[in-house]
Amino acid sequence: MLTLTSASSALTLFPECKTQRRRFTISAAADDKFPSFLPKQMEEIKDPFARKLATRIERLPVNASFSEKSIMSSCVKPLIQSSQNPVVLLHGFDSSCLEWRYTFPLLEEAGLETWAIDILGWGFSNLERTKSCDVASKREHFYQLWKSYIKRPMTLVGPSLGAAVAVDFAVNNPEAVENLVLIDASVYAEGTGNLAKLPRAAAYAGVSILKSFPLRLYIIFLAFKGVSFDTGLDWVNIGKLHCLYPWWEDATVSFMISGGYNVSRQIDQVKQKTLIIWGEDDQIISNKLAVRLHCELPNSIIRQIPDCGHLPHVEKPDSAARLILEFLQNYSCQKKAQLAPTEEVVY
Numbered sequence: 001m002l003t004l005t006s007a008s009s010a011l012t013l014f015p016e017c018k019t020q021r022r023r024f025t026i027s028a029a030a031d032d033k034f035p036s037f038l039p040k041q042m043e044e045i046k047d048p049f050a051r052k053l054a055t056r057i058e059r060l061p062v063n064a065s066f067s068e069k070s071i072m073s074s075c076v077k078p079l080i081q082s083s084q085n086p087v088v089l090l091h092g093f094d095s096s097c098l099e100w101r102y103t104f105p106l107l108e109e110a111g112l113e114t115w116a117i118d119i120l121g122w123g124f125s126n127l128e129r130t131k132s133c134d135v136a137s138k139r140e141h142f143y144q145l146w147k148s149y150i151k152r153p154m155t156l157v158g159p160s161l162g163a164a165v166a167v168d169f170a171v172n173n174p175e176a177v178e179n180l181v182l183i184d185a186s187v188y189a190e191g192t193g194n195l196a197k198l199p200r201a202a203a204y205a206g207v208s209i210l211k212s213f214p215l216r217l218y219i220i221f222l223a224f225k226g227v228s229f230d231t232g233l234d235w236v237n238i239g240k241l242h243c244l245y246p247w248w249e250d251a252t253v254s255f256m257i258s259g260g261y262n263v264s265r266q267i268d269q270v271k272q273k274t275l276i277i278w279g280e281d282d283q284i285i286s287n288k289l290a291v292r293l294h295c296e297l298p299n300s301i302i303r304q305i306p307d308c309g310h311l312p313h314v315e316k317p318d319s320a321a322r323l324i325l326e327f328l329q330n331y332s333c334q335k336k337a338q339l340a341p342t343e344e345v346v347y
Helices: 040-044 048-054 104-111 133-152 161-172 193-197 201-210 215-224 229-242 248-258 263-271 286-296 317-339
Strands: 003-013 021-028 057-062 069-078 086-088 114-117 154-160 177-183 273-279 299-307
Touching: 003 133, 021 069, 040 229, 057 133, 069 133, 086 104, 086 215, 086 317, 104 114, 114 133, 133 161, 154 161, 154 201, 154 317, 161 177, 177 299, 177 317, 193 248, 201 248, 229 248, 263 286, 273 286, 286 299, 299 317
Parallel strands: 086 114, 086 154, 154 177, 177 273, 273 299
Antiparallel strands: 003 021, 057 069, 069 114
């Protein structure tokens, strides 16, 4: 039995808008039972947080107009139902819900109804019969999943490219999104750029490089500060798990040649209150873009995490969870204050 304990505290939301300190503990056994649809290489992963979260991954049927049959869509469902609206966690480019292995349990331990969703084309969904993974398909798939299972306005959290997914979804489906949290947001890239013009054969060649071990290890050391070599190796193996499915290359090429996400013109259309979180030492996306995003989003606040790289929810999960919880608590208090009846003064 391997036990990991976080000495940092999680902040808890209460209807009275008070906070309480709680200690977070997680255990992972060597004989964790993983869903049968996960690649067998999951057994080789050492990270106990990844192993623990992987045991909870499910596939839910989702109907979409571009697929003849239901798409068995992977996610981690909440253990609890809350009076607060749910928090839904997306992941970054070519990743999976396991990206949230450290922060997800902190949010759940704090009492939030928390989902982690795999974006269509990545993660552990069954895409054997699904040919289209462009932006419109990703948006519709997520909407149908939300409509079928989540059903309430959500706080949508998107890191890196997941922030572009969140912005696009919030603008097109505002009824589904109450708040946004954007983490080191990749929202100013012009889609996949020239990659969209590649011949299909060249696109497949490029995708094969994308899943190569050396490239992914390089990205790990670029994205995070002070990661040991052994940890980096394990994180690469976690990040590559979904690439082992036979449909991964087709799904990634479909996204690449479709042009990808280009949401810079949608930013000023975002009406939801937004928290922008940024790692101060992000070597992938400059924190100058965090300031620009804050200026362009009409209803946003910005918080930076010191001594942190591109993915704070992986590198500094305590800090990321605390900022999300404080944001939601402040929003809840403001909402209650607005709904509170005003006292009539009689002279």
